Amino acid sequence: MANSLKGQLAVITGAGGGIGVTMVQRFQEAGAKVIACDVSEKALGSLDVAHKEFFDLGDPDACRKACERIQSSVGLPDIIVSNAGYTRAETLEQVDDRAWNFEIDVNLNGARNFTAPFLEPMKARGSGVFVFISSVNALAHFGNPAYAAAKAGLVAYARAIATECGVHGIRSNAICPGSVRTHAWDHRIEKDPQILEKVSRLYPLGHMVTPIDVANAAVFLASPLSAGITGVALPVDGGLTAGNLPFIDAIR
Ligand SMILES: NC(=O)c1ccc[n+]([C@@H]2O[C@H](COP(=O)([O-])OP(=O)(O)OC[C@H]3O[C@@H](n4cnc5c(N)ncnc54)[C@H](O)[C@@H]3O)[C@@H](O)[C@H]2O)c1
Numbered sequence: 001m002a003n004s005l006k007g008q009l010a011v012i013t014g015a016g017g018g019i020g021v022t023m024v025q026r027f028q029e030a031g032a033k034v035i036a037c038d039v040s041e042k043a044l045g046s047l048d049v050a051h052k053e054f055f056d057l058g059d060p061d062a063c064r065k066a067c068e069r070i071q072s073s074v075g076l077p078d079i080i081v082s083n084a085g086y087t088r089a090e091t092l093e094q095v096d097d098r099a100w101n102f103e104i105d106v107n108l109n110g111a112r113n114f115t116a117p118f119l120e121p122m123k124a125r126g127s128g129v130f131v132f133i134s135s136v137n138a139l140a141h142f143g144n145p146a147y148a149a150a151k152a153g154l155v156a157y158a159r160a161i162a163t164e165c166g167v168h169g170i171r172s173n174a175i176c177p178g179s180v181r182t183h184a185w186d187h188r189i190e191k192d193p194q195i196l197e198k199v200s201r202l203y204p205l206g207h208m209v210t211p212i213d214v215a216n217a218a219v220f221l222a223s224p225l226s227a228g229i230t231g232v233a234l235p236v237d238g239g240l241t242a243g244n245l246p247f248i249d250a251i252r
Contacts, residue, residue: 001216004223006031009050011070011077013037013057013114014084016044018182019133022211023083023218024049030219035070035077037114038084050074057084057110058102067117076121079222082111082154083133087147088187100146107150112157119161123168130172131221132158133214136237139176151176155233162231171230173221178237179208202246204239 010027014020015036024034024047035051038044044052051074055062070077086106089099115130122128137148138155154174161172179185179199188195200207217236220226235241 008078010079011035023215026215063113103146108153126169128170132174134174178240
């Protein structure tokens with residue numbers, strides 16, 4: 001996929017996270033100029049990128065201002081990868097009003113608030129690509145109900161852009177990763193040090209997904225290699241949603 005994004009300007013949110021850092025690296029290797037976004041300078045770390053933006057996806061005004069700053073200081077992006085995400089409320093019992101609103105705000109409203117302002121200028125230009133990092137939680141229930149609802153909403157939003165803006169040369173797709181060992185798992189590992197082994201056994205490929213697996217899929221969906229693909233929710237999940245492995249093991 002070398003040079004598949006040559007000369008493209010790509011924005012990546014959650015760029016300082018476990019998947020985000022790898023995504024930045026893969027996009028740069030593919031020839032893209034990267035604008036890295038995260039909640040704070042500290043969260044972004046020492047990434048070497050063309051431009052950095054810090055804002056909280058939970059703050060609608062901050063999202064819109066970041067879009068304006070990007071356009072005025074670097075230009076209208078060719079590619080937007082909406083990758084930032086957050087969840088802690090693991091089951092319905094843990095989802096109170098605060099958790100529900102917070103997780104919907106960051107994962108769904110924030111993604112929409114940050115991407116929507118780019119639509120009209122992209123339509124006027126006649127090109128643009130969106131990649132939304134959703135989750136297998138959008139496709140079946142694996143816990144985290146508020147996050148799951150937000151991630152399913154992201155798939156719907158990706159399809160809305162694909163369907164309504166395709167005629168203007170805009171493509172929009174979602175990626176639904178399975179479990180990836182990033183800091184997002186630290187709080188679960190603290191509770192159960194064996195959790196990664198337990199979860200890995202649920203995957204037909206026998207292991208969890210890697211940040212590179214997700215980043216490679218994002219490069220593909222951002223590049224002309226996927227010119228005919230729009231409005232899809234692509235599982236990058238080691239086969240998790242292809243079937244029910246524990247069921248098969250039970251009847252074997
Ligand atoms: N790790 C997994 O198992 C997994 C599985 C499926 C989907 N995903 C999704 O992949 C994406 C990346 O996750 P990750 O595993 O790299 O997580 P991570 O926690 O390592 O990184 C998430 C990034 O998002 C940023 N972020 C969080 N809240 C924010 C806010 N309010 N405003 C701005 N930025 C904010 C964080 O600062 C961080 O850099 C997320 O959307 C996540 O939901 C992860």
